[in-house]
Amino acid sequence: MISHSETLELLKKAQNGDENAKNLLIKENTPLVKCVIKHYKMKGIEYEDLFQLGCVGFVKAINKFDISYNVKFSTYAVPMILGEVKRYLRDEGYIKVSRSIKHQANEIKKFIEKYNTKHSITPSLELIAKQFNMDIQDVVFTLDATRLPVSIYDSLDNDDSTSLVEKISNDNENIDSTLEKITLKNLINKLPPKERKIIILRYFKDRTQMEIAEELGISQVQISRIENKILKDLKSSFL
Numbered sequence: 001m002i003s004h005s006e007t008l009e010l011l012k013k014a015q016n017g018d019e020n021a022k023n024l025l026i027k028e029n030t031p032l033v034k035c036v037i038k039h040y041k042m043k044g045i046e047y048e049d050l051f052q053l054g055c056v057g058f059v060k061a062i063n064k065f066d067i068s069y070n071v072k073f074s075t076y077a078v079p080m081i082l083g084e085v086k087r088y089l090r091d092e093g094y095i096k097v098s099r100s101i102k103h104q105a106n107e108i109k110k111f112i113e114k115y116n117t118k119h120s121i122t123p124s125l126e127l128i129a130k131q132f133n134m135d136i137q138d139v140v141f142t143l144d145a146t147r148l149p150v151s152i153y154d155s156l157d158n159d160d161s162t163s164l165v166e167k168i169s170n171d172n173e174n175i176d177s178t179l180e181k182i183t184l185k186n187l188i189n190k191l192p193p194k195e196r197k198i199i200i201l202r203y204f205k206d207r208t209q210m211e212i213a214e215e216l217g218i219s220q221v222q223i224s225r226i227e228n229k230i231l232k233d234l235k236s237s238f239l
Helices: 004-015 019-028 030-040 047-064 073-091 099-119 125-131 136-144 177-189 193-203 209-216 220-238
Strands: 155-157 160-163
Touching: 004 019, 004 047, 004 073, 019 030, 019 047, 030 047, 030 073, 047 073, 099 125, 099 136, 125 136, 177 193, 193 209, 193 220, 209 220
Parallel strands: none
Antiparallel strands: 155 160
């Protein structure tokens, strides 16, 4: 698992044309790409084609990412990967957009335009969700399910090349919790078997440190030390 600082360094090199850096980023984030595309396995498209689409979206994320967004690169990359897959499925006729979703997307677009005109700034996803009493992920889906120019990975208008995802608030609490869960799952899956088991038992099976220590045949102090190290590493990955 490469650190956040290492990822940023590789991103700089990749954006300057270093193919080795780009390939390393793709290799290190392959589990993330697979985690995102697995939800589309039953959409009538070969898995390898899905994976290639996911990689195309990931490379686009590499090229467009800016450190000033103040979000984790993996968090930024997920909607780019999703966007590439959904766009293909939509264009090829695998996804049918209902009238209600199209209507909702149009209403959101009108709100964005009015808000932009009045405040000279694009509303955040959180503000849009609050305005329409929707979850943030539902806003993302609604916009992304149509061909409107307010897709999270497309520019907002002809005069502004900035995409909606680039307008997301810098406050980490505003980041789509679904994306954080995907990122966290990816990080946990990269842990060594022993460390992964400790985290799963502690936080998903609600086991005490003493119970885990007895099962693994080590001391409670060792469990505590290992757990603290894992949590510190995971926390640094979200900063």
